[in-house]
Amino acid sequence: MLRDITIGQYYPAKSVIHRLDPRVKLFATLIFIVSMFLFKTFVGYIVAGIALITVIKMSKVPFKFIVKGLKTIWMLLCFTLIFNVILTDGTILFEWKFIKISIEGIRNAIFMGFRLFFLIIGSSLMTLTTTPNQLTDGMETGLRGLKKIKIPVHEMAMMMSIALRFIPILMEETDKIMKAQSARGADFEEGKLMERIRALVPIFVPLFISAFRRANDLAMAMEARCYRGDNNRTRMNPLKYKKEDGLAYLSLVLYVAILIVADRTLGPIAESPITKLSTSLSAMVHIFNCL
Amino acid sequence: MLYLDNVNYIYQMGTAMEMHALNNVSLEIPDGQFIGIIGHTGSGKSTLIQHFNGLVKPTSGTIYYNGRDIWDEDFSKKELRTKVGLVFQYPEYQLFETTVVKDVEFGPKNMKLDKLECQLRTFGALKTVGIGEELYDASPFELSGGQKRRVAIAGVLAMQPDVLVLDEPTAGLDPRGRDEILEAIFRIKQERNITVILVSHSMEDVARFVDRLIVMDHGSVRFDGTPKEVFAHYKELEEIGLAAPEVTYLTAELIEKGLPLPNVATTVEEAKEMIMRFYKH
Numbered sequence: 374m375l376r377d378i379t380i381g382q383y384y385p386a387k388s389v390i391h392r393l394d395p396r397v398k399l400f401a402t403l404i405f406i407v408s409m410f411l412f413k414t415f416v417g418y419i420v421a422g423i424a425l426i427t428v429i430k431m432s433k434v435p436f437k438f439i440v441k442g443l444k445t446i447w448m449l450l451c452f453t454l455i456f457n458v459i460l461t462d463g464t465i466l467f468e469w470k471f472i473k474i475s476i477e478g479i480r481n482a483i484f485m486g487f488r489l490f491f492l493i494i495g496s497s498l499m500t501l502t503t504t505p506n507q508l509t510d511g512m513e514t515g516l517r518g519l520k521k522i523k524i525p526v527h528e529m530a531m532m533m534s535i536a537l538r539f540i541p542i543l544m545e546e547t548d549k550i551m552k553a554q555s556a557r558g559a560d561f562e563e564g565k566l567m568e569r570i571r572a573l574v575p576i577f578v579p580l581f582i583s584a585f586r587r588a589n590d591l592a593m594a595m596e597a598r599c600y601r602g603d604n605n606r607t608r609m610n611p612l613k614y615k616k617e618d619g620l621a622y623l624s625l626v627l628y629v630a631i632l633i634v635a636d637r638t639l640g641p642i643a644e645s646p647i648t649k650l651s652t653s654l655s656a657m658v659h660i661f662n663c664l
Numbered sequence: 665m666l667y668l669d670n671v672n673y674i675y676q677m678g679t680a681m682e683m684h685a686l687n688n689v690s691l692e693i694p695d696g697q698f699i700g701i702i703g704h705t706g707s708g709k710s711t712l713i714q715h716f717n718g719l720v721k722p723t724s725g726t727i728y729y730n731g732r733d734i735w736d737e738d739f740s741k742k743e744l745r746t747k748v749g750l751v752f753q754y755p756e757y758q759l760f761e762t763t764v765v766k767d768v769e770f771g772p773k774n775m776k777l778d779k780l781e782c783q784l785r786t787f788g789a790l791k792t793v794g795i796g797e798e799l800y801d802a803s804p805f806e807l808s809g810g811q812k813r814r815v816a817i818a819g820v821l822a823m824q825p826d827v828l829v830l831d832e833p834t835a836g837l838d839p840r841g842r843d844e845i846l847e848a849i850f851r852i853k854q855e856r857n858i859t860v861i862l863v864s865h866s867m868e869d870v871a872r873f874v875d876r877l878i879v880m881d882h883g884s885v886r887f888d889g890t891p892k893e894v895f896a897h898y899k900e901l902e903e904i905g906l907a908a909p910e911v912t913y914l915t916a917e918l919i920e921k922g923l924p925l926p927n928v929a930t931t932v933e934e935a936k937e938m939i940m941r942f943y944k945h
Contacts (some may be wrong), residue, residue, distance in 0.1 A: 553721050553758040556750040557819060558742060558774030575770065578760035582805070 382442070384501040390432035391502045394618045395511025401625050402499045408629055409488050414640030414646075416466050418487055420632045425491060425498075442497050443490075450489055457482035476651050505537040516613045527603035535591070543584060550579050666693040666716060666748070666827060666859075671725035673711055673883075685711040686722070693861070695826070700870035700891070701863045703880030704905040709863050710753070712880065713829045715747040716861070717741075746775050749825030753832045755816035759804040764795065764815050767804050771823040789822035791820040792855060793848040794858070812839025814848055821852060827859040828852065833868060846873070867909045871895065871930040879906065882912055891930045898928070911935045 385391075390398075394459060408421065443450075461478035468474075500508070513530035520526050551561065554575045561572050673686035685708045693699065703709045714720040715727055718734050718741040727734050734744055734847065746854040752758065761767035765786055772782040793814040799807065804815055817833065830849065834842040850873060853860045866872050870877060870891065877894040881904045887894045895901070898908035898916065908930070915929045915938070926944065929935035 405777070549752065550758055553750075553752045553755065554770075555719060556717060556745055556752070557771040558746055558823065559770075560742060560774070575758075575760045582760075583757055630668050 382501065383433045383504050386433045386502075388431060388502070389617060390428060390498075392501075393618065393621055394612055394614055395503050395507040396612065397614075397618045397621045398499050398503055398514040399508070399511050399515060401621065402496055402628065404625055405495045406492055409492055411629070412632060412636035412640070414636055414644045415484075416640040416643050417632055417636040418484070418491075419627075420635050421491055422487075424628050424657055425495060426634075428498060429494075432498060432502050433497070436612065439494055439497060439501065443493060446489075446493060450486060453489055454482045454486050457485050475596060476654060480651075506534060509537075510608075510612060511533040527606075533594040539584070539587070542587070543580065546583055547580055549575050550583075665695055665728075666728055667691070667728040667731075668693075668715065669726045669728070671715060671722045671727060673708075673715070673720065674723045674792055677723065685883050686715070689725075689883070689885055690877070691885065691888075693827070693859060695859055696857055697859055697876055698874045699859070699861045700728060700874035700877045701861060701880060702865070702867070702870060702877065702906060703886075704865075707880040707904075708883040709880045711751060711883075712833055713861065713863060716827070716829055717745045717750050719745075719750070740773075746771070746823045748827045748829065749820040749823055751817050751828070751830045751833060753818045753835060754813075755819075755833075756804075756809065756812035759812060759816060759819075762803060763801050764790070764807075765800045765806050767815060768822050772818055776821060785822045785824060786818075789818040790896045792821060792852055794816045794844060794851075808841070810837055810844050811851070813837065813845060817845070817848065824856075825858065827861065829861040829863070830854070831863045832865065833866070834866060842869075849873070867895075867907060871909045879904075892927070895930045896928060 405421075405424075411417070412421075429439065458474055458478045458481075459472055461475055461481045503511070509530040513526055514534070516524075516526045555561070559572060559575055561569070561576075564572065582642075668689055668691040671686055671689045672684070675683040687708075689708075689712060701709050701712070711720065715722055718727075729744060729747065732739055732740070734801075751754050756935060759767050761770065765783075769782050770790055772785045777785070781837045792839075795811065795814055795818065799811065804812060807815065813833065819828070821828065833845050833849065837845065846869060849860060849862065852858070853873075862870060862874060874891060877887070877889065877891045878885055879894060879901065886904065887897060888899075893907040895912050898912050901908055908928075911932050912928045912930055915925055915927075915935050918939075919925050919928070923942065925938050931939060
């Protein structure tokens with residue numbers, strides 16, 4: 374089951390997107406997320422969707438692989454849809470006990486669903502095309518300015534890359550410990566809730582101990598190699614902006630501009646038939662209710 | 665009795681990382697044998713022993729325990745695991761309780777035995793592995809490496825299995841710790857007369873104790889016989905990255921130099937006797 378999670382996974386391929394400077398990708402992802410809240414009409418969704426599809430095509434990551442990662446947030450998506458449908462006030466289409474479905478609710482749900490979908494695909498596209506090391510490098514270099522106000526950027530980036538590095542190790546360790554305890558007759562699948570929770574103690578205690586031991590060993594190994602933070606530290610491959618990165622920044626600005634302009638100008642025009650439809654629909658519902 | 669019939673195991677089937685870990689392995693393990701399994705890293709020995717107690721399901725093939733298919737739906741895997749005790753590599757990393765006794769009791773308690781029986785088995789197991797009473801209430805984390813490992817072995821032994829499988833029980837220990845573990849294993853074998861399967865890198869360890877030696881290579885059984893039979897193939901063993909005990913090479917060289925020894929020796933004792941016999945005549 375754990376293997377199915379593709380969020381945060383890296384997909385090795387040779388593409389323009391993979392080659393981009395991680396700072397560009399981080400910044401672009403941030404802007405993309407913010408841009409999700411900059412538009413109100415469905416024209417905005419179309420613009421964002423086109424932009425996303427273009428980037429996916431350029432990244433050479435199979436769409437299927439990206440969508441596989443959505444499995445884990447399926448529940449979240451469903452909840453958002455259901456709550457939006459139920460809890461939005463407006464012209465009521467259907468009513469049963471406390472459940473009220475309104476036109477606005479459906480509209481909100483669809484929009485919210487797409488927004489979440491875009492958000493997740495956008496951000497997983499970043500992790501799919503950037504190795505964890507590049508990512509932390511990008512973060513460290515990109516946020517270097519914050520060091521002036523005494524924020525330990527380097528240490529935070531180092532902690533993050535170590536944490537990422539430890540995930541597969543600890544997963545393997547968990548598997549081993551679970552097997553070893555099952556060999557001693559432990560049962561993780563049966564029993565009441567409390568029994569099951571108690572059954573986790575024999576896994577977590579050795580897991581924590583081993584995590585601490587590994588952390589200790591790693592710290593020792595780092596000290597043995599004279600690690601002392603980023604004092605006078607140089608890099609083997611310092612991050613340098615290339616021509617592609619400039620182009621990427623430019624397209625990002627263009628994307629935001631197009632998004633806002635299209636949403637403000639085309640949006641109301643394109644939406645007017647829908648608004649008309651929904652007003653006439655609500656009128657019909659009203660008449661129907663009166664009858 | 666354990667019986668493996670054409671067992672195959674493939675890791676991550678259908679992905680790019682697919683790996684054939686076991687290749688048509690058929691084995692018969694009668695009761696009461698002392699068996700050594702050797703093979704270099706990645707030869708499939710750890711995967712093989714995880715099949716013995718149903719921790720891993722074979723991709724194809726069948727495993728029988730006392731004549732019953734262990735993957736039959738009505739076969740209790742939990743019970744099987746108490747019958748076929750498996751001690752993993754570095755078992756001391758799985759200790760978790762506050763005291764030595766409590767940790768060893770984990771297995772018997774999972775078997776839902778009554779309190780007295782649990783304690784009897786626990787004390788018995790600790791005694792067999794040579795852990796003194798003064799350590800019973802100590803935290804397992806305060807013990808030395810060798811002691812920790814013996815406590816972990818006691819944890820499996822306390823379930824009183826009919827088959828005891830140990831994966832590299834001496835790995836990473838100093839010579840003294842290693843000797844203590846090996847003595848404990850030998851004592852278990854003698855006291856309980858159960859089947860013991862020892863996975864090891866150290867040819868000296870295995871040659872000294874076992875009646876039967878299984879050599880794994882690339883997921884298949886390469887040799888299967890008494891240590892003497894297997895180590896006679898010391899040249900082929902070298903080809904697959906293994907070595908015979910030092911004394912085998914020594915006697916082989918002596919024979920080559922013209923000393924009329926009957927065969928190559930696998931233990932120092934055996935070599936000593938052969939050479940002494942030669943000089944007496």
